[in-house]
Amino acid sequence: MPVPLFDLSRLGPQVDEAVREATLRVLGHRGYVLGAEVENFEKDLTDYLGGGHAIGMSSGTDAQLALLMALGIGEGDAVISTPYTFFATTGCIHRTGAEILFCDIDQATFMMAPGSLRALLASMKRDGDGMLRSAKGNRVRLIVPIHLFGTCCDMDAINEIAAEFGVEVLEDAAQILGAEYPSKHGVKKAGLIAPTSYVSFYPSKNLGAAGDAGVALCLDAEMAEKLKRIRNHGMEQRYYHKVVGGNFRIDAIQAAVLRAKLPFLDSWNATRRANAASYREAFSAAGLLDQITLPAEPFASSGLKNHHIYHQYVIRVLGDKKRDAVMAYLSEQKIGCAIYYPVPLHLQECFAYLGHKPGDFPESERAALQSLALPIFPGLTQDEIAEVVRGIKSALG
Numbered sequence: 001m002p003v004p005l006f007d008l009s010r011l012g013p014q015v016d017e018a019v020r021e022a023t024l025r026v027l028g029h030r031g032y033v034l035g036a037e038v039e040n041f042e043k044d045l046t047d048y049l050g051g052g053h054a055i056g057m058s059s060g061t062d063a064q065l066a067l068l069m070a071l072g073i074g075e076g077d078a079v080i081s082t083p084y085t086f087f088a089t090t091g092c093i094h095r096t097g098a099e100i101l102f103c104d105i106d107q108a109t110f111m112m113a114p115g116s117l118r119a120l121l122a123s124m125k126r127d128g129d130g131m132l133r134s135a136k137g138n139r140v141r142l143i144v145p146i147h148l149f150g151t152c153c154d155m156d157a158i159n160e161i162a163a164e165f166g167v168e169v170l171e172d173a174a175q176i177l178g179a180e181y182p183s184k185h186g187v188k189k190a191g192l193i194a195p196t197s198y199v200s201f202y203p204s205k206n207l208g209a210a211g212d213a214g215v216a217l218c219l220d221a222e223m224a225e226k227l228k229r230i231r232n233h234g235m236e237q238r239y240y241h242k243v244v245g246g247n248f249r250i251d252a253i254q255a256a257v258l259r260a261k262l263p264f265l266d267s268w269n270a271t272r273r274a275n276a277a278s279y280r281e282a283f284s285a286a287g288l289l290d291q292i293t294l295p296a297e298p299f300a301s302s303g304l305k306n307h308h309i310y311h312q313y314v315i316r317v318l319g320d321k322k323r324d325a326v327m328a329y330l331s332e333q334k335i336g337c338a339i340y341y342p343v344p345l346h347l348q349e350c351f352a353y354l355g356h357k358p359g360d361f362p363e364s365e366r367a368a369l370q371s372l373a374l375p376i377f378p379g380l381t382q383d384e385i386a387e388v389v390r391g392i393k394s395a396l397g
C-alpha cells in the first residue's frame with residue numbers, strides 16, 4: 001500500500017472551506033498588501049501565543065534576515081548556530097556579512113548541544129571592552145539555536161551560557177509553532193523563549209500557508225516597530241526611508257489563510273503526537289528498537305501537552321549505510337520518507353570558504369548519515385503507520 005510522506009488534502013473539507021472563504025474575501029476587497037488582514041492575523045497569533053509581538057513576513061527566511069538586520073548584525077560580527085539543519089538559518093547569517101561559527105548538536109535530540117556551545121565560547125578571548133572575539137577577531141554577538149522537528153532545544157542551558165558569556169539569543173522556531181517549553185522560569189511557548197524569534201509557514205509546516213510566508217516574533221515593542229519598518233523598505237511614512245530594509249511583507253492572502261487555519265493548529269498537533277505514539281508502540285511490537293532509534297522526547301515528563309508537536313518524525317537507522325538501504329526499499333514500496341538533512345552545512349559547497357572538513361562536527365555528520373523522516377501528518381491512518389513499520393521491518397531483514 002503506498003503511503004504519502006505528506007498529504008495536505010487530508011486536512012479535510014472544513015479547513016478547505018475556511019481557506020477558500022478567506023482567499024475569496026481578500027480577492028473581493030482587493031487589499032492585497034498589509035492592512036487589516038495582516039494586522040488581524042498578527043493579533044490572533046499573539047493571542048494564541050499569549051504574548052509578544054508578531055510581524056508577518058514573506059517567509060521564515062526573510063523573517064530571520066529582517067531580525068538580523070534589526071539586531072544590527074553585519075560585518076565584524078560573528079553568529080553561532082548548528083550545522084545539522086535546513087540551510088536558511090546559516091544562509092541568512094552569511095548574507096549579513098557576519099562570520100558563521102558552528103557548534104555541534106546533541107546526539108539524542110539533533111539540536112544544539114549546550115556542552116559544545118560552552119566549549120566554543122570558552123575557547124574565545126575577550127578584548128578590552130569585554131566583548132568576546134572569534135579567532136578571526138569578530139565580535140561574537142548572537143547564538144541561533146534551532147528547534148528541530150517539533151520539540152525545543154535545551155533553552156534554559158543555552159540562555160544561561162549566553163548570559164554568562166554576554167551573547168544574545170535568537171530562536172529559530174521555524175518548525176515549531178504551538179510547542180511549549182518547561183523552562184525553569186515557567187512554561188513558555190516556543191518563539192517567546194528568547195527576545196527574538198521567527199516561524200515559517202511553508203505549506204508543509206504544522207501551520208502552513210498557501211505558498212510562502214513567515215513571521216518574526218519579539219518581546220520588545222520597540223523591536224517590533226523596527227521590524228515593521230524593515231519589512232517595508234525602512235518606511236514609516238510612504239517614500240520616506242528611515243533605514244534600509246527590504247520587501248519582506250507577508251501577502252494579505254497568506255495572512256488571511258493562516259488566520260483561518262490557526263484555530264485548527266492545536267488539534268493537528270495533537271494528532272501528530274498520537275501518530276508518534278502509534279509508531280512507538282508499533283516499532284516496539286515489531287522488535288526493531290535495537291536497529292533504530294525513535295525521536296527523543298526530552299520534556300515528556302513535564303506533563304505539558306505540547307512538549308513535542310512532531311513537525312517531523314525522524315528516526316535514526318543504526319548501522320553502516322543501513323539508512324540508505326531502508327530508504328531505497330521504502331521508496332520501491334512507494335512509502336514516503338525523506339532525509340532531513342543529507343549534507344551538514346559545514347560541508348556544503350557554498351560554505352567551503354569556512355575551511356571546515358569532514359570530522360569537524362561528528363554528531364551533525366552522523367545525523368546526516370542515519371536520520372530518516374517518516375510520514376506523521378494529520379490524516380495519516382493507523383493502517384498506513386502499520387505499513388510504514390512493516391516496510392522498515394522488511395528492509396532491515
Ligand SMILES: Cc1ncc(COP(=O)(O)O)c(C=O)c1O
Nearest residue numbers: 059060061086088174200201202
Ligand atoms: C529550521 C528552519 N529554519 C528556517 C526555515 C526557513 O523558512 P522558509 O522556508 O519559510 O523561508 C525553515 C523552513 O523550511 C526551517 O525548517
